[in-house]
Amino acid sequence: MSTIIGITMGDPCGVGPEISIRALAEMPEADRAQTRIYGNLATLEAAREAIGVDIDLKPHVVDLPIEGAPLPWGQLSPVAGDAAFRFIEKAVRDAEAGEIGCIVTAPINKEALNLAGHHYDGHTGMLRSLTGSKAAYMLLASERLKVIHVSTHVSLQDAIRRATTARVLATIRAGNDHLKRIGYAAPRIAVAGINPHCGENGLFGTEDDEQIAPAIAAARAEGIDVHGPISADTVFYRAYSGAFDLVVAQYHDQGHIPIKLVAFDTAVNVSVELPIDRTSVDHGTAFDIAGKGIANHGNMNAAIAYARKLVAGRAKQG
16 A cells, blocks of 8 residues: 555645645655645646745646646636646545555635535545545544544534434444544543533433434444543533543534634544545635745644554554
């Protein structure tokens, strides 16, 4: 299995090209030799000039065409949305063929993607579709807090409907398997309640008792060290303080808010249960600063480091 990391440069009008090059330029030579950027060379050269680094990009770039490249920085464009999709598609196919070991995605713009006719809720949905996967879970990982989500980019009403016993159980299993893969012998997992105070014995809703608690009982019967449901207003603090290795969040904002609070610049977005490995920065395209050479690449460095951990872990298993 390949140990090469494939970075998709994201929306050509955003900060993805800049943070990709900054990360590449700072790598030790041995790591750089194990890195490819899936993008557009003309755009990456423009980004290189914007940030003022001296590096030969050609050996490290899988160059895909964009009409009119480089496109203007910071502008919403269906051309850019289509290009961002094609970078990811090519990286996925190479990952499936074993030519790269993990994909690291720079930010895409969902509106540009949809304007180009690629109708996905984001990277995870797109990757699920491209790989033919039935399920994929979003895990946000930081040093002291890790969160996996039962649902993500759906309305709050839909999120409540999706919090079925089967889906919660599947999320617990996925999180447990992933943590074991990255070195946790017996992961300690907490499941957040969906209602205030987990429904307070039905006073504020019955979903926690009727849908979530049975999933936890089933997971415990399988030998998973899982606890809950635990009120969401305390469970993240407890996990951050060391009581749990992972929290199962019921919906997007429930999991994202605590992670963004404690690890805004360093949290890594990981796709779990796909047939290929993928990590990502956990920020947007930042059109307002694109092309100015000031974008912070710390989150990209963290995503690359996590990708290398996944590749190394798979090599040990293999």
